[in-house]
Amino acid sequence: MSPISNLFLDNIINLTPYAILILTAIFSILWYLFKRQSQPLLPPGPRGLPIVGNxxxxxxxxxxxxxxxxxxxxxxxxxxxxxxxxxxxxxxxxxxxxxxxxxxxxSNRDVPLTGRAATYGGLDIVWLPYGAEWRQVRKICVLKLLSRKTLDSFYELRRKEVRERTRYLYKQGQEESPVNVGEQLFLTMMNLTMNMLWGGSVKPEEMESVGTEFKEVISELTGLLSEPNVSDFFPWLARFDLQGLVKKMHVCVRELDGVLDRAIEHMQKLKRRDDDDGGEHKDFLQYLMKLKDQEGDSEVPITVNHVKALLTVIK
Structure with a gap:
């Protein structure tokens, strides 16, 4: 090899580290510009701390x-x-x-971990993503379950409950006894809700105990949903459940399942009799279970878990 060729190769070898450094810098700048252009333009906001942000x-x-x-x-x-x-x-x-x-x-929401556990994987109208399944559940809630015709069927129930509460308040007034009006109003709404949910699906002698148990479970469930969960802000911590909220929610849901399963089981025993008598639906549970049977062959069939999730949300 000629001296000129050797000199050229030596120069290339000497330049290689600098060439690599320059190419790396150019590549880094191009990559930064590409990523900056590919990211959506975000609005301004206050600066936060590393990891925890704001x-x-x-x-x-x-x-x-x-x-x-x-x-x-x-x-x-x-x-x-x-x-x-x-x-x-x-x-x-x-x-x-x-x-x-x-x-x-x-329309879609980021379902919190406790919310997903409480609603059978997010099957209620609040947490379901927009799509065929959400439209089916909304149709049941708005057009069928909470329609004027369905609500009018509970008119006598509302009338009876209001009259009983008015009679009680009048009697207490005659006796000049103090009355907690807020507590009485809450009791009225509670009785109405429980009767509308499964007034015809639960035995009358079991109605008070089922209602009390359901109320306690729902109160605990609501408290767990409202408590901030660190795993919602740092999803990579979800597997550890540091605050134990998901574990508590699973326990709560098992108790709720027991209440709903007993009501469904008793309702199914009465189903044949009601069908033979041609009776109308007496509560939301009976109405939902009939919808489940009628729409079982639809594009998005309604399952028992959908029924339970809807009852939980209505309450």
């Missing part, structure tokens, strides 16, 4: 906290809550666009 700065009065942030960052801003990106809108026009004009695009 979580430590949240104020319990969220409406006031968001209003103050809107003064600094405008009517739409972002918050990093752990590993979750949250966008807050704080103006009527933006709320109208999201909730009305583009409601389908924003």
């Amino acid at each position: 979580l430590p700065f949240l104020d319990p009065d969220l409406h006031t906290y968001f209003a103050n942030l809107a003064q600094s960052h405008g009517p739409i801003f972002k918050l990093n809550l752990g590993s979750k990106l949250t966008v807050v809108v704080n103006s009527p026009s933006l709320a109208r666009e999201i909730l009305k004009d583009q409601d389908i695009n924003f």
